[in-house]
Amino acid sequence: MTTPVDPVVDVLEEGKRPLDSLFRPKRVAVVGATDKHGSVGRTLLKNLISNPFGGVVYPVNPKRPHVLGILAFQSIAACPGQVDLAIVVTPASTVPSVIQDCVDQKVKNAIIISAGFKEVGPEGEALELKVSEIAKKGNLRIVGPNCLGIICPSSGLNASFANLMPQKGSVAFISQSGAMITSVLDWSVSQKVGFSAVISIGSMLDMDFSSMIFYLAKDTATKSIVLYMESIGNARNFLSAARECSLTKPIIVIKGGRTDAAAKAAASHTGSLTGSDAVLDAAFKRAGVLRVDSMSDLFEMADVLSKQPLPNGNRLAILTNAGGPGVLATDALASHGGAVAELEPKTVEALNKVLPPAWSHGNPIDVLGDASARHYADSLAAVALDPNCDGFLVILTPQAMTAPTECAEALSKYAKIQGKPVLASWMGGPDVAPGAKVLNDAGIPTYAYPDMACRTFNYMHQYQTNLESNYDRIDLKVDLEAVQAGKLEAQKLIGKVRESGRSLLTEAESKLLLKAYGIPVTPCELANSPAEAAKAAEEMGFPVVLKLNSTTITHKTDVGGVVLNLHTSYAVEKAYNDMKESVSRLASPEGFEGVTVQPMIQVKGYEIILGSSLDPQLGPVLLFGTGGALVEVFQDSAVALPPLNPNLARKMLQETKLYKALLGVRGMGAVDLDQLIQIMVRFSVLILDLPEIKECDINPLIASSESILSLDARVLLHDRDVETRDLPQPSIRPYPHHYVNVIDLDDASKVKLRPILPEDEGMMRSFYARASWPEGCKPATMPNEAENEVCSLDRQHLIRTCFVDFDRSIVLVAEGHEDGEKCIMGAGRISREEMSDDVTFSLQVLPSCRKKGLGSKIMKRLIELAGLEGAACIKADVFSENRRALRFLEGHGFALGATNAGKLVPAQLQISSAPLLGRRNPSKGLANDRKPTVTGINVSS
Structure with missing residues (x-):
C-alpha cells in the first residue's frame, strides 16, 4: 500500500530555495570594502576572492576607485547586474542608509558584520529598529548584526572575516559567538573536521537559529547540525524548526548558563523549582535536541551520529583485555544512566566456544590479556546477536601478546551492526595509534579512554530517548472537548477577580477554577x-x-x-x-x-505538587513532583512545556523518583496512573486556556490507591494593567479547540471535523490502508527524493501527520462511523513552508465518501482556516491529465494557469490575509509583507 507524501515546497524560480541566494549567491557586494591592512573590509573581500564560489564580487566604496586591484563602485545601485547578497561592514550609523539602498535595488539577503547596535544601549537599539523597519518593507532578509559572517565550504563561499577556510564536511555549525567560530575553525584544521556550513548569526535581528535550521534540514550536504547558543531567540520558532529537523537530522547544542539566572517568584513553589536551565533542558528534549556539556562533546557527537546508529536502549556490552578498564567503563556507564547488559545464556555458551576457559563469564567480557585478533572478532560476533545488548564497547590495552592493529582490522568488518552502535577505546600512545586509525577509518569512533566512550554511548541513548519518547503512544485518551466545557466558567471567575483589583485568588476560588476543568478537589x-x-x-x-x-x-x-x-x-x-x-x-x-x-482527608497517600510558572524565554512551564511542605528540600520534580498529551504526561511522571512509589511500595497500593495523567493533561489545558494565570500550585495533590484529591491550591494572576496581547505566549502552540465543528454531508450523515491528535495514529494508519491515492496526483517535484518518494507507509510518515506542529500546519480529520466503528473518513492539511506567506494543501478522503461531498466540505474549511491563519494565497501544481482534480479546484475558486513543460498546471487562490500562519518572529516585525512563492501540491478530492 502506498501513501501520499506531504506537499512539495520547492518549485521556486529555477528550483531554488529562498536562502540559496545567501549560501550560493551569484553576485556579492561588499559595502565597506577597503585596502586598509588589518581591517574587516579588506579581510572579508580577500576571503571572497580567494575562495572561488562561482560568482562575482563587487567592492562598494565611494572613496576608492579600486580595492585590492578590483574595480570599486560608488553604491550598490552602481553595481552591474542584480546583487543577491550584500555584506555590510560600514559603521553602525551608516547601516540604515545602506540597507535602504539594498531594498531599493531588490537585494535578497544582507549580512551585517557591523557592531554598535542594541548591545551598546538605547541609541544602538534605535538604530537596529530602524534597520528592521526598512528591511521589512523591502522583503530583505538579514543575518546579524554584530556577526562574523557565513562560510559554505560546499559552494566555496567564505563571506566572513575568519582567517581560515574549513574543509568540506557534513556538519553545519551555527553560533552566536564569532570568537567561538574562529576558535573552532582553528581546531578543525588540526583535527581534520569538515563543515557543510559555518554560520555566525550575531544579534539575530531577523534570521535566527530557526531560519537556519529550516534551511539546513533540507540541505543535502548537511548530515548533522551543531549549535553554540547564548540565548534561544524566538522560542516558538526554534522549537518548531528543531522538532521538524530532528526527525531526519541530529541537532546537538551547547548552551551556556547552567546556573539559575531566571527571576523567581518567592511566593511560588513551582517558580523556585523551575530555573531557566531546567526549562531549557525540557525544551530541548521536547524538540528532540541533544544537549551536551562541552565543546569537545559537541563535535564528537556530530561525528558519532554520522557514523553509527542510535541504540534502542541503555544496555552496553563491554569487551576488554584488562579488568581495570572494564570496571572504569562500568562506573562511567552507570553514573549517567547507562547499564551493563545482562548476557543471555546462549551468548555465554557462544563465548565459551571462542574464548579461553578463564574468561570472565559475564559482562564486562574479559577476553584476557593475551587475546588475539580472532578472540576479539569472534567475541563481538557472538554478543552482536544478543537481544539484551543495545551497543558495544571494545577496549584494548597494549599488552605483549596483543596486536592492536591486527585486532582493529579484524573488528573493522563489524563497524555496521544493524541498530546497535560499536565504539572502541584503544588505550595507549604510538603503539595503538595505527589501530585507532584503522577503526576510525572504518567508521568505529575510537577514544583514548573507556569513560569517554561510555559518555558518548549515554549521550546516544539520551538522544534516542528524546526522539522516541516524544512520539510514543499510550492507550489513554483525554476528552478535550469535555475539558473545554469549564473554560467559560473559569474565565468568568478570573475576570471577576481581576475586576476587583486582586491578583491572588483565595483557596476557595482556586479550587473552583480547578473544579471547572474536572480536577478533583476537596x-x-x-x-x-x-x-x-x-x-x-x-x-x-x-x-x-x-x-x-x-x-x-x-x-x-x-x-x-x-x-x-x-x-x-x-x-x-x-x-x-x-x-x-x-x-x-x-x-x-x-x-x-x-x-x-x-x-x-485521612487516606494514606503520596503528596504531589502540580504547578505552573512562567519562564522569561519559554512562557508557561509545568512542574510535577514530590509535594508537601518540604517540596523545595526534596526537589524531586520534572519540568515540561505545555501542552501535554497522555504520553508526555506519563514521561513527566517517569522522570521523578516518586514514580516508582506511585506504582506501589511497602504495603501501599498503586495509584491510578491513568487518572493522574488525566489530571495532568487537564491542568495543562487550564494553563493554556487562561493566560491571565501567572503562577499556579496544587500542593498537595494527595494520591492513593483509593483516590486523587487536590487538598490545597494557589493561583496568582497577572496584574490587571497587563494587556491581554502582552500576556506571555506558550512556546508550543496549543491544540486549536476552536477549529472543531460538526458538518452535515450530502446524505444527511454527520461527521466531526477537527484538528488531528497524536492519539489518532491508529485510525490514520487504518485510513491510509483503506484509502487510495489517485493516479496523477503524486508530487510534481521532490526536494529530497530519498525522503519524499511515494513509499510504503512508515512510522515517520504517521508522526509527521499526527504529531503536527500547529504553528506551521493545520491537519483536519473528518471523524465519523463506518460499519458501527469510529474511523477517520477524510483528512486535509494546510502548511506554511519556509519564508512564505502562502500555504500548500493536501486532501484525501475514503472512496466511500467521495459522493457525499466530504472532499468539498473539507476543502472549503481549509480555505477558511487558511484565511484565519493569515495565509496570502493557496497554491497548487497539478498534473494536466488529472482533470478531476483540476475541475475540483476550479469549482472552489482556484485560477488555473497554463500547462508548463513538466505537464503541470499551476493553480492558486488568493486569500485576504490576517496575522501570518506560523509567523517567524512577530516581535521583531519582519514576518509580514514577504513575496509569495510558488509551491507544489498533492490534490485528491
Whole structure:
C-alpha cells in the first residue's frame, strides 16, 4: 500500500530555495570594502576572492576607485547586474542608509558584520529598529548584526572575516559567538573536521537559529547540525524548526548558563523549582535536541551520529583485555544512566566456544590479556546477536601478546551492526595509534579512554530517548472537548477577580477554577465567624481542617493558617480564634478574612505538587513532583512545556523518583496512573486556556490507591494593567479547540471535523490502508527524493501527520462511523513552508465518501482556516491529465494557469490575509509583507 507524501515546497524560480541566494549567491557586494591592512573590509573581500564560489564580487566604496586591484563602485545601485547578497561592514550609523539602498535595488539577503547596535544601549537599539523597519518593507532578509559572517565550504563561499577556510564536511555549525567560530575553525584544521556550513548569526535581528535550521534540514550536504547558543531567540520558532529537523537530522547544542539566572517568584513553589536551565533542558528534549556539556562533546557527537546508529536502549556490552578498564567503563556507564547488559545464556555458551576457559563469564567480557585478533572478532560476533545488548564497547590495552592493529582490522568488518552502535577505546600512545586509525577509518569512533566512550554511548541513548519518547503512544485518551466545557466558567471567575483589583485568588476560588476543568478537589466551605465555622463542620462531618481565607497571604502555614484534625465544634471555634490572633500577630489583621472548612482527608497517600510558572524565554512551564511542605528540600520534580498529551504526561511522571512509589511500595497500593495523567493533561489545558494565570500550585495533590484529591491550591494572576496581547505566549502552540465543528454531508450523515491528535495514529494508519491515492496526483517535484518518494507507509510518515506542529500546519480529520466503528473518513492539511506567506494543501478522503461531498466540505474549511491563519494565497501544481482534480479546484475558486513543460498546471487562490500562519518572529516585525512563492501540491478530492 502506498501513501501520499506531504506537499512539495520547492518549485521556486529555477528550483531554488529562498536562502540559496545567501549560501550560493551569484553576485556579492561588499559595502565597506577597503585596502586598509588589518581591517574587516579588506579581510572579508580577500576571503571572497580567494575562495572561488562561482560568482562575482563587487567592492562598494565611494572613496576608492579600486580595492585590492578590483574595480570599486560608488553604491550598490552602481553595481552591474542584480546583487543577491550584500555584506555590510560600514559603521553602525551608516547601516540604515545602506540597507535602504539594498531594498531599493531588490537585494535578497544582507549580512551585517557591523557592531554598535542594541548591545551598546538605547541609541544602538534605535538604530537596529530602524534597520528592521526598512528591511521589512523591502522583503530583505538579514543575518546579524554584530556577526562574523557565513562560510559554505560546499559552494566555496567564505563571506566572513575568519582567517581560515574549513574543509568540506557534513556538519553545519551555527553560533552566536564569532570568537567561538574562529576558535573552532582553528581546531578543525588540526583535527581534520569538515563543515557543510559555518554560520555566525550575531544579534539575530531577523534570521535566527530557526531560519537556519529550516534551511539546513533540507540541505543535502548537511548530515548533522551543531549549535553554540547564548540565548534561544524566538522560542516558538526554534522549537518548531528543531522538532521538524530532528526527525531526519541530529541537532546537538551547547548552551551556556547552567546556573539559575531566571527571576523567581518567592511566593511560588513551582517558580523556585523551575530555573531557566531546567526549562531549557525540557525544551530541548521536547524538540528532540541533544544537549551536551562541552565543546569537545559537541563535535564528537556530530561525528558519532554520522557514523553509527542510535541504540534502542541503555544496555552496553563491554569487551576488554584488562579488568581495570572494564570496571572504569562500568562506573562511567552507570553514573549517567547507562547499564551493563545482562548476557543471555546462549551468548555465554557462544563465548565459551571462542574464548579461553578463564574468561570472565559475564559482562564486562574479559577476553584476557593475551587475546588475539580472532578472540576479539569472534567475541563481538557472538554478543552482536544478543537481544539484551543495545551497543558495544571494545577496549584494548597494549599488552605483549596483543596486536592492536591486527585486532582493529579484524573488528573493522563489524563497524555496521544493524541498530546497535560499536565504539572502541584503544588505550595507549604510538603503539595503538595505527589501530585507532584503522577503526576510525572504518567508521568505529575510537577514544583514548573507556569513560569517554561510555559518555558518548549515554549521550546516544539520551538522544534516542528524546526522539522516541516524544512520539510514543499510550492507550489513554483525554476528552478535550469535555475539558473545554469549564473554560467559560473559569474565565468568568478570573475576570471577576481581576475586576476587583486582586491578583491572588483565595483557596476557595482556586479550587473552583480547578473544579471547572474536572480536577478533583476537596469540599470547601467559607466561614466568617467561629459559629459559622462550627456549623459548616457539623454539616460536613468531623474531623475537619480549618484553613486561612486570605486575598493577600500566600503561604498559610507560615502564619499559623492551617489547623488539622478538629473533632468537635468547640475545637473548631477555638481554632478559628487562635488562627485569627496568629495571623494578626505574624502578618496583619487585614490578612485574616475568615476561614475555609474542609474535611480532614485521612487516606494514606503520596503528596504531589502540580504547578505552573512562567519562564522569561519559554512562557508557561509545568512542574510535577514530590509535594508537601518540604517540596523545595526534596526537589524531586520534572519540568515540561505545555501542552501535554497522555504520553508526555506519563514521561513527566517517569522522570521523578516518586514514580516508582506511585506504582506501589511497602504495603501501599498503586495509584491510578491513568487518572493522574488525566489530571495532568487537564491542568495543562487550564494553563493554556487562561493566560491571565501567572503562577499556579496544587500542593498537595494527595494520591492513593483509593483516590486523587487536590487538598490545597494557589493561583496568582497577572496584574490587571497587563494587556491581554502582552500576556506571555506558550512556546508550543496549543491544540486549536476552536477549529472543531460538526458538518452535515450530502446524505444527511454527520461527521466531526477537527484538528488531528497524536492519539489518532491508529485510525490514520487504518485510513491510509483503506484509502487510495489517485493516479496523477503524486508530487510534481521532490526536494529530497530519498525522503519524499511515494513509499510504503512508515512510522515517520504517521508522526509527521499526527504529531503536527500547529504553528506551521493545520491537519483536519473528518471523524465519523463506518460499519458501527469510529474511523477517520477524510483528512486535509494546510502548511506554511519556509519564508512564505502562502500555504500548500493536501486532501484525501475514503472512496466511500467521495459522493457525499466530504472532499468539498473539507476543502472549503481549509480555505477558511487558511484565511484565519493569515495565509496570502493557496497554491497548487497539478498534473494536466488529472482533470478531476483540476475541475475540483476550479469549482472552489482556484485560477488555473497554463500547462508548463513538466505537464503541470499551476493553480492558486488568493486569500485576504490576517496575522501570518506560523509567523517567524512577530516581535521583531519582519514576518509580514514577504513575496509569495510558488509551491507544489498533492490534490485528491
